């Protein structure tokens with residue numbers, strides 16, 4: 259099975275990684291290896307300093323931009339397109355900006371988004387923040403994930419700059435700085451479908467530990483995070499990836515620069531802002547492996 263992780267930086271766009279069985283793994287069966295930069299040294303229109311995060315449905319990428327001098331924007335790109343060769347006027351690519359009333363209220367940032375399908379309807383969830391340079395995370399916005407990307411609603415989301423939903427519909431988030439825990443939320447998805455309102459209730463927290471299980475891990479500035487669809491692993495992006503077992507909170511893998519099977523190599527002037535995990539095998543992606 260092939261997995262693609264996308265990070266955003268000024269040039270690097272997509273990292274291909276593949277889960278491999280790890281013989282010593284006590285309570286999970288796979289982790290993800292970095293296999294290369296793809297597209298290589300691309301500088302796509304959705305990239306640059308404004309890119310904040312990635313999500314996907316079965317057929318499309320969704321990429322958020324904070325809107326440095328303009329309104330925050332989300333791109334919707336078919337999976338069969340080469341992400342390194344997409345322009346804003348490419349047929350089939352659509353963008354939408356933040357609703358004007360939310361922009362007027364001061365929301366200037368889109369964070370690292372996520373998606374969830376309920377009753378055959380795909381929804382795109384986007385953390386929104388105010389303040390151009392020091393974002394405060396105030397709301398979780400919901401859009402339809404079809405081509406119209408209609409805005410549905412927004413609700414408080416505990417200040418998290420990222421969101422993730424597992425296959426059971428459980429929603430995850432955290433504080434943006436000095437992260438030592440993550441939060442779990444229940445969502446009334448049926449209410450979202452039926453009345454277009456978002457009811458989010460925190461149901462628990464998880465504590466993050468180092469590999470030795472003793473010291474609480476503090477992640478100084480979280481760029482994004484994602485829980486695998488089975489809810490077993492939490493990928494957090496700081497300077498590198500930190501991968502935690504979601505049941506124990508213990509870190510099980512950490513990416514490194516330069517060498518090793520799980521590495522994140524960023525250029526001198528590049529930095530990662532967010533990411534997404536997508537098993538592209540069996541999709542129409544030009545880069546399934």
Ligand SMILES: [Ca+2]
Pocket residue numbers: 311312313370371372421482483484532533534
């Ligand atoms: Ca994401």
